[in-house]
Amino acid sequence: xxxxxxxxxxxxxxxxxxxxxxxxxxxxxxxxxxxxxxxxxxxxxxxxxxxxxxxxxxxxxxxxxxxxxxxxxxxxxxxxxxxxxxxxxxxxxxxxxxxxxxxxxxxxxxxxxxxxxxxxxxxxxxxxxxxxxxxxxxxxxxxxxxxxxxxxxxxxxxxxxxxxxxxxxxxxxxxxxxxxxxxxxxxxxxxxxxxxxxxxxxxxxxxxxxxxxxxxxxxxxxxxxxxxxxxxxxxxxxxxxxxxxxxxxxxxxxxxxxxxxxxxxxxxxxxxxxxxxxxxxxxxxxxxxxxxxxxxxxxxxxx
Amino acid sequence: xxxxxxxxxxxxxxxxxxxxxxxxxxxxxxxxxxxxxxxxxxxxxxxxxxxxxxxxxxxxxxxxxxxxxxxxxxxxxxxxxxxxxxxxxxxxxxxxxxxxxxxxxxxxxxxxxxxxxxxxxxxxxxxxxxxxxxxxxxxxxxxxxxxxxxxxxxxxxxxxxxxxxxxxxxxxxxxxxxxxxxxxxxxxxxxxxxxxxxxxxxxxxxxxxxxxxxxxxxxxxxxxxxxxxxxxxxxxxxxxxxxxxxxxxxxxxxxxxxxxxxxxxxxxxxxxxxxxxxxxxxxxxxxxxxxxxxxxxxxxxxxxxxxxxxxxxxxxxxxxxxxxxxxxxxxxxxxxxxxxxxxxxxxxxxxxxxxxxxxxxxxxxxxxxxxxxxxxxxxxxxxxxxxxxxxxxxxxxxxxxx
Numbered sequence: 001x002x003x004x005x006x007x008x009x010x011x012x013x014x015x016x017x018x019x020x021x022x023x024x025x026x027x028x029x030x031x032x033x034x035x036x037x038x039x040x041x042x043x044x045x046x047x048x049x050x051x052x053x054x055x056x057x058x059x060x061x062x063x064x065x066x067x068x069x070x071x072x073x074x075x076x077x078x079x080x081x082x083x084x085x086x087x088x089x090x091x092x093x094x095x096x097x098x099x100x101x102x103x104x105x106x107x108x109x110x111x112x113x114x115x116x117x118x119x120x121x122x123x124x125x126x127x128x129x130x131x132x133x134x135x136x137x138x139x140x141x142x143x144x145x146x147x148x149x150x151x152x153x154x155x156x157x158x159x160x161x162x163x164x165x166x167x168x169x170x171x172x173x174x175x176x177x178x179x180x181x182x183x184x185x186x187x188x189x190x191x192x193x194x195x196x197x198x199x200x201x202x203x204x205x206x207x208x209x210x211x212x213x214x215x216x217x218x219x220x221x222x223x224x225x226x227x228x229x230x231x232x233x234x235x236x237x238x239x240x241x242x243x244x245x246x247x248x249x250x251x252x253x254x255x256x257x258x259x260x261x262x263x264x265x266x267x268x269x270x271x272x273x274x275x276x277x278x279x280x281x282x283x284x285x286x287x288x289x290x291x292x293x294x295x296x297x298x299x300x301x302x303x
Numbered sequence: 304x305x306x307x308x309x310x311x312x313x314x315x316x317x318x319x320x321x322x323x324x325x326x327x328x329x330x331x332x333x334x335x336x337x338x339x340x341x342x343x344x345x346x347x348x349x350x351x352x353x354x355x356x357x358x359x360x361x362x363x364x365x366x367x368x369x370x371x372x373x374x375x376x377x378x379x380x381x382x383x384x385x386x387x388x389x390x391x392x393x394x395x396x397x398x399x400x401x402x403x404x405x406x407x408x409x410x411x412x413x414x415x416x417x418x419x420x421x422x423x424x425x426x427x428x429x430x431x432x433x434x435x436x437x438x439x440x441x442x443x444x445x446x447x448x449x450x451x452x453x454x455x456x457x458x459x460x461x462x463x464x465x466x467x468x469x470x471x472x473x474x475x476x477x478x479x480x481x482x483x484x485x486x487x488x489x490x491x492x493x494x495x496x497x498x499x500x501x502x503x504x505x506x507x508x509x510x511x512x513x514x515x516x517x518x519x520x521x522x523x524x525x526x527x528x529x530x531x532x533x534x535x536x537x538x539x540x541x542x543x544x545x546x547x548x549x550x551x552x553x554x555x556x557x558x559x560x561x562x563x564x565x566x567x568x569x570x571x572x573x574x575x576x577x578x579x580x581x582x583x584x585x586x587x588x589x590x591x592x593x594x595x596x597x598x599x600x601x602x603x604x605x606x607x608x609x610x611x612x613x614x615x616x617x618x619x620x621x622x623x624x625x626x627x628x629x630x631x632x633x634x635x636x637x638x639x640x641x642x643x644x645x646x647x648x649x650x651x652x653x654x655x656x657x658x659x660x661x662x663x664x665x666x667x668x669x670x671x672x673x674x675x676x677x678x679x680x681x682x683x684x685x686x687x688x689x690x691x692x693x694x695x696x697x698x699x700x701x702x703x704x705x
Contacts, residue, residue, distance in 0.1 A: 071329060077340045077391040079383065086343070132687060134347040141347065144684055194684070198347070210659065219327035256329040257337075266339035267658035269683075274329050 059285020060100040064093040065124040076269035088126040095123040112162040144194040154181040176227040188214040224249040249276035336696040340389040353665040355406035356678035359434040362387035376507040377402035409456040418451040427451040446484040453515035462517040493533035501556040535559035539591035549591040562614040579610035586648025622701040636661035652703035673697040
């Protein structure tokens with residue numbers, strides 16, 4: 001279903017873009033016969049046209065995630081060693097996710113208001129390490145490592161204000177705004193590995209991963225701020241874009257009421273920390289104007 | 304322009320309030336309602352197996368456990384205090400001179416009490432523990448009772464079952480919190496080493512464990528689950544002499560009751576074992592004044608339970624319904640909770656705790672917030688016995704019994 005939707009959106013975008021290009025070609029043919037005064041009037045109309053415009057497009061790319069712990073929780077409670085040793089170790093901005101965005105932008109004199117609903121898949125990993133040893137017999141030792149990968153799917157709805165720094169064919173821009181992220185799905189994969197020194201030698205082992213659906217463990221919605229830089233390149237009527245944004249989570253992504261709700265995870269001592277989630281989001285895409293062009297219009301903003 | 308902005312400015316706080324209402328926040332109440340905790344000790348050779356748990360006045364929990372003593376055949380005493388969220392606060396390992404801790408963990412005088420024994424003399428001791436674990440006193444029980452096996456709180460006294468290895472008697476005693484004995488009565492286990500052997504094996508490490516217990520029918524006879532007349536039996540007595548008023552005989556040491564909770568004069572909730580099989584009897588009539596056999600009470604067979612399973616029974620009220628909670632160990636190494644209607648004995652629901660690591664039940668109690676706390680053993684990494692606590696909220700229990 002998601003694939004079909006994506007194909008439909010891409011097809012629509014391409015059809016619209018090429019449709020407008022054709023219109024321009026026809027317009028070019030007719031423009032050859034117009035007078036200087038008419039040309040000047042058309043240029044003014046063009047500029048007026050460019051001052052206010054709706055853009056619609058599609059973009060996609062990759063993202064990296066960092067989880068920021070606000071309160072530590074653990075299903076394992078140490079009784080004879082510091083609690084800190086049971087804290088999780090997070091991998092920051094190491095696991096790649098992906099996203100696809102439908103962009104709708106209203107442009108007015110280098111300022112834009114942009115709504116960019118995004119289907120975003122993110123991944124972050126944390127690990128716990130436990131060890132049992134005997135100070136009198138060095139061989140009596142066991143180390144265990146729990147690697148836990150969280151995979152989340154959110155519908156992120158950002159509302160951004162964008163400023164085009166220049167009004168040239170290649171337009172760098174800055175943008176900032178806020179977003180709400182609605183949880184679609186989530187899963188966890190726990191891989192247990194370790195080294196056993198007590199069973200007759202040094203034996204490294206890795207167990208089969210525990211894979212569970214974990215939607216209940218995450219908050220149904222979280223909010224944040226977003227900012228970034230990028231550039232548009234005008235090609236015909238289409239704007240090609242590259243942007244890098246930072247999504248800064250403000251609210252908890254975890255559902256506290258379900259922290260211990262998954263028995264399989266609780267059984268291995270896992271309890272998710274309260275945390276916010278930041279993402280570095282890199283996207284490429286293209287947008288096209290929604291207000292269709294008159295015959296005289298050659299190209300959008302071809303300065 | 305500004306007027307237009309001002310006209311819609313009220314939308315901003317409305318939006319902020321809407322967003323704030325959707326934000327997931329941790330509250331102390333949430334953390335107290337439901338938690339799962341595995342209490343780790345990083346010593347390779349340490350073995351900590353819980354016996355009982357009790358809620359303290361501050362909303363926290365006190366856990367009584369036994370621990371392996373490398374230099375002894377008996378198990379040592381381990382106490383742990385956690386707060387209302389299950390977070391570890393403190394632990395005490397008592398002097399290894401004192402061994403064989405015996406539940407229940409009984410509240411009295413703002414403290415908690417349990418029995419243990421001296422490693423060398425095997426004489427019973429009464430341990431008084433303050434809720435913070437800062438004040439612990441260990442005093443001998445008068446009358447020289449040996450091998451304490453089970454105890455329960457009956458009014459202001461403790462009902463203690465012990466074993467007299469000299470006279471070969473199961474001894475039921477009423478012990479006051481100061482350690483004095485109000486009444487005591489012995490019951491002959493029979494003659495011969497074969498009869499005594501399983502009892503001694505129960506106390507030393509590695510031997511078969513028996514579900515010794517004591518109790519009292521409300522306003523009626525006392526009872527104990529222990530050895531009498533060559534069999535592991537449920538014995539009723541008024542403690543006036545050594546002849547029981549009634550007995551439910553087991554099958555020597557291969558059958559008998561694994562748990563008994565009195566409901567009314569002759570109505571009980573019970574569980575029994577018989578050559579490895581387990582039977583739950585949520586609504587059974589036992590005659591305290593006659594001699595019967597445990598096999599006379601068929602019960603619900605539960606093949607999912609481990610052979611001769613430990614069973615704990617809790618009387619509680621869930622969603623307004625008097626409910627019996629049976630907790631036991633499954634072959635898949637989970638803790639099974641089975642909910643029965645106290646009035647009819649009908650099964651209301653079930654719940655299973657623990658995955659990935661092996662788990663065994665030790666105790667189940669009701670909590671102040673009408674939830675349940677299940678205390679058990681978690682074998683971390685599949686091999687290290689440690690204490691675990693599962694706190695279940697009232698709402699979840701309600702769903703289970705509907």
